[in-house]
Amino acid sequence: MICQKTSLFKWKPDLEGAIEEYSKAATCFRTCKAYDLAKNAYIKTAELQAITNSKYYAGKNYEQVALLCKETKHFEQAAELMEKSASMFVEHGTPDSARLVLEKGGKMVEKELPLKAVHLYKKASAIADNEDRPNNAAENIGKCARILINERKLDQAMECLKKEIAFHERSQSYPMIGKSVTGIILVYLHNDDFAAAYAFYEKSFK
Known part of the structure; x- marks a missing residue:
């Protein structure tokens, strides 16, 4: 030109x-x-x-x-x-x-x-976290978890669900924490790890 x-x-x-x-x-x-x-x-x-x-x-x-x-x-x-x-x-x-x-x-x-x-949502979550927007961070990492569950990548999904819980704790969105905890318990049960599922339930709801 x-x-x-x-x-x-x-x-x-x-x-x-x-x-x-x-x-x-x-x-x-x-x-x-x-x-x-x-x-x-x-x-x-x-x-x-x-x-x-x-x-x-x-x-x-x-x-x-x-x-x-x-x-x-x-x-x-x-x-x-x-x-x-x-x-x-x-x-x-x-x-x-x-x-x-x-x-x-x-x-x-x-x-x-x-x-x-998942890669794009994780980056979006990281940006939201850096900007102190835990609700947005939780929403995006939660999307990652649901996709990973559908893709049968359960260990990665569990990591995302745990991060989602941490973000909800920061924003004090306690009703949302219950959903993420339930997701983790279901992943443990899917893996036939009943002891871990019960231990996580006890830890989360005591």
């Missing part, structure tokens, strides 16, 4: 101009349903925005590419781009936006790529 070129009388590329042109191209390609071209244009826009320190807008454009990937059923790439979007929001200093895009990404790929969804 001519905006990115330099010459004898133009020492610096016009990155802002290039961003504007790539953005226009992305919109046109998307309208025409030329999705691969639209994705490339959005990615170019985001890369240039990251260079010019417009990290928030870079994050929004990576999110747009991810949505296009969802439309074309490229779920692995969609998840990676939602994670990239979140990292831009974190660098910009808007962790809530990062958490929300990770949650959206997890929901986007949960059916097709459940373990990738």
Whole structure:
């Protein structure tokens, strides 16, 4: 693109101009349903925005590419781009936006790529924890636990349920603790570990 070129009388590329042109191209390609071209244009826009320190807008454009990937059923790439979007929001200093895009990404790929969804939800939970939002942290780690139970990864599910309990304790959401405790007991029972199930019950409800 001519905006990115330099010459004898133009020492610096016009990155802002290039961003504007790539953005226009992305919109046109998307309208025409030329999705691969639209994705490339959005990615170019985001890369240039990251260079010019417009990290928030870079994050929004990576999110747009991810949505296009969802439309074309490229779920692995969609998840990676939602994670990239979140990292831009974190660098910009808007962790809530990062958490929300990770949650959206997890929901986007949960059916097709459940373990990738777990990865995204865990990152969302960690961000919520860092921002002292235990309810959000609990909600996301709880989603991980339920997916892992469905995937028969019970040891990992139990770890998530224990973290969920800790978050609920921090926020004093005592009714929710009971649900997580019940989940752990059921996992123990599924593993035929009746002694551990009873011990955990005694510890939790005494």
